[in-house]
Structures are given as C-alpha cells and as structure tokens.
Amino acid sequence: KSGQMYYKVTLKGLETLDQPIPSLRARRLVFIPTTWAKFSRAEQLNDLFDDSPLEDILWQQFKRLMIQAERQWVLTIEERCYFLDFALFCAKAPVAVETDGDTWHINPARARRDNIRQNAIEARGWHVLRFTGKEIREGMESYCVPEIQKAINGLGGLSDEGLVPRIFYPQAGATQMSLFEEAAPYDTGAAENLEL
Numbered sequence: 001k002s003g004q005m006y007y008k009v010t011l012k013g014l015e016t017l018d019q020p021i022p023s024l025r026a027r028r029l030v031f032i033p034t035t036w037a038k039f040s041r042a043e044q045l046n047d048l049f050d051d052s053p054l055e056d057i058l059w060q061q062f063k064r065l066m067i068q069a070e071r072q073w074v075l076t077i078e079e080r081c082y083f084l085d086f087a088l089f090c091a092k093a094p095v096a097v098e099t100d101g102d103t104w105h106i107n108p109a110r111a112r113r114d115n116i117r118q119n120a121i122e123a124r125g126w127h128v129l130r131f132t133g134k135e136i137r138e139g140m141e142s143y144c145v146p147e148i149q150k151a152i153n154g155l156g157g158l159s160d161e162g163l164v165p166r167i168f169y170p171q172a173g174a175t176q177m178s179l180f181e182e183a184a185p186y187d188t189g190a191a192e193n194l195e196l
Contacts, residue, residue, distance in 0.1 A: 001033060021045055025070055025089075032072075046071045054099040054136050055085050061140060062086070067148070068158055069097070077120045084121070088148075091156030095127045097148065099136060127151055 023029075023045040034048040042048050046059065049071045062069045073087035075096075086097040100114075118128050129151055131144050152158055 021048065024068060027070070027073075052085075052099060052101065054101060054131075054133050057136055057140065058086065058097065058099055058131070058144070061145060065145065067152070068160065075121065075124070075126075077124060080120070082117055082121060088152060089159050090127075090152055091159045093125050093127055093155050095129060095148075095151050095155065096121055098128065098130045100130055100132050127155060 021042045021044065027045075029045070032045075032048045034042075034050045038048055038050055046069070049055070049059075051072065055071065059069070059071060061067075067088065070087045070089075071085070073084040073096075075082045075084055075087075084096040085099050088095040088097065118130075122128055129147060131147075135143055
C-alpha cells in the first residue's frame with residue numbers, strides 16, 4: 001500500500017484497552033494494516049486485518065461457522081516469505097485458503113508467480129484451495145463453504161493445538177469429537193438427520 005496517502009499521528013499517551021485483543025495462535029506480527037472501525041470491534045487479532053474485501057467476506061463466514069483460521073499467515077520457504085490469506089491447521093495437513101481478486105490474478109506474469117508460489121507451498125505438505133472473487137461473492141454457500149468443509153474433514157478435522165480435532169457438517173456446523181472417537185468418513189446424508 002505504498003502508493004496510498006499516510007498520515008502522521010502524534011500520540012499523547014498510551015491507554016490500556018478494557019479488553020485485550022488476543023491472538024488465538026502464537027505468532028509474531030510487527031504491523032497490521034487496519035481501520036479504526038476494525039480496531040474498535042476486534043475480538044481477536046484476525047479481526048484487525050484490512051487487506052481485501054474478499055478476505056473480509058470469507059473471514060465473516062469462518063467466524064459464523066466457528067472455523068478457526070489465521071489471516072495473513074507467514075510461511076517461510078527457502079528464505080522466501082509467503083503470506084497466506086488464510087491458514088487452517090488440520091490434524092493431517094494444513095490448508096491454505098487463497099482469495100484471488102478477479103483483476104489481480106488474470107495478469108500472466110502474476111499467474112506464473114502464483115503457480116510457483118502454490119507449488120512451493122504444496123511441496124511443504126500444505127493443501128491449497130483457491131477461490132475467485134465471483135465464487136466468493138456468488139457461490140459462498142453453494143461452493144466455497146462446502147469445499148472448505150470437505151478439505152477440513154478429509155484432513156482429519158481442525159486441530160486446536162493438541163486438542164481433539166473438530167469436523168464439520170453442512171447444517172450442523174462444528175462438532176467436537178470425543179477423546180476416543182475415530183473420525184468417521186465425511187457423510188452428508190448423516191448430517192442432514194442431525195437436529196439443530
């Protein structure tokens with residue numbers, strides 16, 4: 001965002017927030033582009049990011065479905081830093097979810113860099129899901145969310161740092177498995193019979 005106007009802000013004194021803005025996963029961040037509105041409403045660190053309207057739409061879906069994701073996750077591969085739009089940590093492998101703006105990614109040079117980037121990420125064991133702006137705006141419920149849920153369930157459910165993985169059913173949302181329960185194959189028919 002180097003081409004945008006920046007303002008000088010003079011601080012008189014730092015104030016402590018009534019409630020801190022926690023990070024749900026350990027990470028080191030130096031700078032987060034945000035707005036005052038996002039800062040004022042933030043319940044966690046991931047609420048602060050102000051990078052892309054497409055990411056904001058997907059982030060709201062993740063929150064609604066209680067899918068614990070990390071925004072702008074930094075992945076270092078061979079001294080290169082890749083910023084993943086979203087990182088989901090599953091029991092068997094992590095998932096990178098990328099939102100592809102319609103004008104940015106149609107450029108052939110950018111598409112080539114994206115392919116190199118995706119190959120590097122996948123070579124490190126990550127599963128990559130890419131969604132276009134049109135898919136996010138028009139197919140969130142019918143395409144994006146089901147694909148994300150299939151990926152999570154296929155990779156053993158979300159892993160909450162040593163806790164039991166959570167699997168997702170389309171109508172019921174997140175389900176915490178018991179300590180001794182094996183993850184069942186993803187079955188949409190069984191999910192339709194669940195009472196909400």
